[in-house]
Amino acid sequence: MTTISATSLDLTFQTADGPVHALRGIDLTVEAGEFVSFIGPSGCGKTTFLRCVAALETPTAGELQVQGMTPDEARRARAYGYVFQAAGLYPWRTIGRNVTLPLEIMGYPKAERRERMERVLDLVELSGFANKYPWQLSGGMQQRASIARALSFDAGILLMDEPFGALDEIVRDRLNEELLALWARTGKTCLFVTHSIPEAVYLSTKIVVMSPRPGRIADVIDSPLPRERPLDIRDTPEFLAVAHRVREGLREGMEAA
Numbered sequence: 001m002t003t004i005s006a007t008s009l010d011l012t013f014q015t016a017d018g019p020v021h022a023l024r025g026i027d028l029t030v031e032a033g034e035f036v037s038f039i040g041p042s043g044c045g046k047t048t049f050l051r052c053v054a055a056l057e058t059p060t061a062g063e064l065q066v067q068g069m070t071p072d073e074a075r076r077a078r079a080y081g082y083v084f085q086a087a088g089l090y091p092w093r094t095i096g097r098n099v100t101l102p103l104e105i106m107g108y109p110k111a112e113r114r115e116r117m118e119r120v121l122d123l124v125e126l127s128g129f130a131n132k133y134p135w136q137l138s139g140g141m142q143q144r145a146s147i148a149r150a151l152s153f154d155a156g157i158l159l160m161d162e163p164f165g166a167l168d169e170i171v172r173d174r175l176n177e178e179l180l181a182l183w184a185r186t187g188k189t190c191l192f193v194t195h196s197i198p199e200a201v202y203l204s205t206k207i208v209v210m211s212p213r214p215g216r217i218a219d220v221i222d223s224p225l226p227r228e229r230p231l232d233i234r235d236t237p238e239f240l241a242v243a244h245r246v247r248e249g250l251r252e253g254m255e256a257a
């Protein structure tokens with residue numbers, strides 16, 4: 001089943017310095033349950049594309065469908081959870097009450113909020129941290145709490161904009177492994193923005209390589225790697241071949257820009 005379908009998508013921002021062509025001719029199909037990474041240099045439109053899916057930006061031309069709906073309908077149907085680069089947890093709320101915030105807004109009864117909170121905190125391995133405050137957790141744990149919050153209302157799509165960009169490499173490796181396990185367990189469709197080639201190749205079933213000015217797709221790579229991926233898969237020739245193709249796509253995209 002197709003979850004995201006973009007056809008000839010264009011978005012031009014009108015700014016004081018003139019038009020900025022953030023996206024041009026984006027054609028992309030994402031099937032349910034895929035893990036799709038978007039990689040490309042700063043300004044190539046990765047965040048803008050995610051924001052279009054989330055109905056936070058409106059394309060100037062083309063068609064975009066999210067679970068067969070317009071992005072706005074999908075937003076109202078709570079089709080996605082959004083995880084940002086900064087965890088964005090409210091410091092005056094406990095982890096548990098940060099996770100239940102969307103559920104409170106949506107009017108879930110208290111008992112169900114609690115049950116869901118416990119389930120998603122367990123999914124991100126933060127059981128036992130519900131009563132802590134964000135500042136009592138490491139950066140990696142805060143990001144896991146932010147993922148739990150995005151999972152709390154069972155959206156089929158998880159939009160993640162560089163969620164691990166600010167973390168050191170060892171923590172990031174661990175979160176990558178955990179995210180893959182979480183994805184396998186939940187069957188979510190994931191759209192994930194990253195600047196890291198190894199991260200994109202390790203996580204994804206599909207890698208979208210983008211290039212700037214105007215933001216467009218330089219290559220779409222369907223990963224030949226198995227879905228089960230221990231971290232040391234990164235040393236295999238198959239992994240390195242995909243990483244090489246991503247690097248080539250980035251280089252060609254820069255040359256064409």
Ligand SMILES: Nc1ncnc2c1ncn2[C@@H]1O[C@H](COP(=O)(O)OP(=O)(O)OP(=O)(O)O)[C@@H](O)[C@H]1O
Binds near residue numbers: 041215
């Ligand atoms: N609201 C806005 N108004 C005007 N221009 C914008 C707006 N949002 C984004 N842009 C411009 O659109 C282009 C694409 O931006 P976008 O943030 O999507 O890139 P990105 O690939 O996510 O970059 P990064 O890797 O730095 O996060 C950039 O040139 C940016 O300056």
